[in-house]
Amino acid sequence: MAVSGTLLLLAGCSSLPDSGPTESQVNKAQRDPKRNTVGYAIVQVSPDLFTLFDSEAPPLFSGLETDNASPSAHNDRVGPGDVLQVSVYEVETSLFSHGSVNMLASATAANAVNTMPSTSSGSNLPPLGVDASGNVRVPYAGEIHVAGMTTIQVANAIKDRLRRQSASPQVLVRIVSDIANSVMVYGSIRRPSRIPLTPNRERILDVIALAGGANQSRQPDEDYLVRLTRDGKIAELSLKTIENTPAQNIVMQPGDRVQLIFQPRTYTVFGASGRVTQTQFTTPALTMSEALARNGGPIDSRADPGAVYLFRFENADIVRRLGMPVDAKAITAPVIYQLDMRNPASYFLAEKFVMKDRDIIYIANAASNKFYKFFGLITTILSPGTSMGGIAK
Numbered sequence: 001m002a003v004s005g006t007l008l009l010l011a012g013c014s015s016l017p018d019s020g021p022t023e024s025q026v027n028k029a030q031r032d033p034k035r036n037t038v039g040y041a042i043v044q045v046s047p048d049l050f051t052l053f054d055s056e057a058p059p060l061f062s063g064l065e066t067d068n069a070s071p072s073a074h075n076d077r078v079g080p081g082d083v084l085q086v087s088v089y090e091v092e093t094s095l096f097s098h099g100s101v102n103m104l105a106s107a108t109a110a111n112a113v114n115t116m117p118s119t120s121s122g123s124n125l126p127p128l129g130v131d132a133s134g135n136v137r138v139p140y141a142g143e144i145h146v147a148g149m150t151t152i153q154v155a156n157a158i159k160d161r162l163r164r165q166s167a168s169p170q171v172l173v174r175i176v177s178d179i180a181n182s183v184m185v186y187g188s189i190r191r192p193s194r195i196p197l198t199p200n201r202e203r204i205l206d207v208i209a210l211a212g213g214a215n216q217s218r219q220p221d222e223d224y225l226v227r228l229t230r231d232g233k234i235a236e237l238s239l240k241t242i243e244n245t246p247a248q249n250i251v252m253q254p255g256d257r258v259q260l261i262f263q264p265r266t267y268t269v270f271g272a273s274g275r276v277t278q279t280q281f282t283t284p285a286l287t288m289s290e291a292l293a294r295n296g297g298p299i300d301s302r303a304d305p306g307a308v309y310l311f312r313f314e315n316a317d318i319v320r321r322l323g324m325p326v327d328a329k330a331i332t333a334p335v336i337y338q339l340d341m342r343n344p345a346s347y348f349l350a351e352k353f354v355m356k357d358r359d360i361i362y363i364a365n366a367a368s369n370k371f372y373k374f375f376g377l378i379t380t381i382l383s384p385g386t387s388m389g390g391i392a393k
Contacts, residue, residue, distance in 0.1 A: 023307035075197035079180020096123035272303035307364035
């Protein structure tokens with residue numbers, strides 16, 4: 001009967017559900033191609049690992065820069081949708097007499113004999129819109145193609161047309177509604193708006209600041225993602241990366257679209273921990289030791305401290321440098337980092353291991369956990385007066 005009871009006990013243990021795999025099951029599944037369908041690898045956390053992490057290069061905005069962003073580029077080019085203010089100054093007979101301002105230049109008494117009085121007039125034309133073809137219609141000058149010109153070039157083009165009908169015309173042009181030389185800034189921003197660009201060559205952090213900055217000022221900049229769309233290409237970087245890497249604070253170009261996305265970083269904890277939950281970082285940086293502590297750490301009665309795992313889709317370049325096969329076109333690859341918390345040195349490593357958004361921590365159950373779980377179940381079912389020794393008899 002004792003042997004039968006033992007066999008029954010072992011059979012009962014194997015049939016109980018688990019909250020997750022044990023260390024041996026994780027290792028076995030990793031070696032089995034039928035179960036390891038994503039091709040993950042298991043890497044022990046060691047000091048050499050941090051050297052690789054420190055060399056990781058962030059994705060780049062600078063790759064979107066073109067020759068158009070050269071120092072000689074202008075942000076005062078006229079384009080479709082712009083509205084121009086044209087002022088014309090003429091001598092004597094004025095083509096634009098209505099609403100003009102006459103200015104009489106009288107000779108002084110000393111030069112009255114040699115100087116004739118002259119009259120000049122200055123006129124502000126009604127605002128002139130640039131049509132979809134890049135043309136603008138100017139009274140007495142006709143239709144002029146102005147797209148791609150600077151305001152000085154537009155003024156010269158109008159002046160050349162007016163010379164046929166006016167004596168020594170002088171023309172000034174300014175852009176009063178600048179659509180062509182602007183960028184759109186939107187998303188999690190205080191004042192989503194169209195930001196006009198100037199010859200000062202605003203950069204991406206400049207236009208974000210001009211739009212009022214992030215609308216969640218109490219959140220760390222690491223929780224904001226900047227998405228830049230340029231010429232049909234899209235790139236993304238965290239706001240903090242741009243702030244810390246001057247090369248990524250690139251010059252804006254007309255037509256750029258900048259979206260600020262509030263994306264709180266989170267990590268998830270499973271397995272034999274004090275609390276299974278998804279948790280926000282809430283701080284600029286978070287280490288593995290801090291993440292474990294927030295969720296209660298491994299439970300003494302259930303956890304295997306030698307099998308604390310962190311699941312991550314790691315940068316493919318890092319995985320290749322770890323000597324693991326990765327598809328040539330892959331950007332990321334699945335990796336499981338293992339930390340043995342029975343070794344005191346691992347606590348120092350956990351303090352250096354920086355968490356990333358959407359990391360998963362899994363604390364494996366101890367191999368003996370099933371026995372204790374089954375023993376607890378039997379004790380609960382049986383009456384308090386019945387002992388396990390009585391069952392064996």
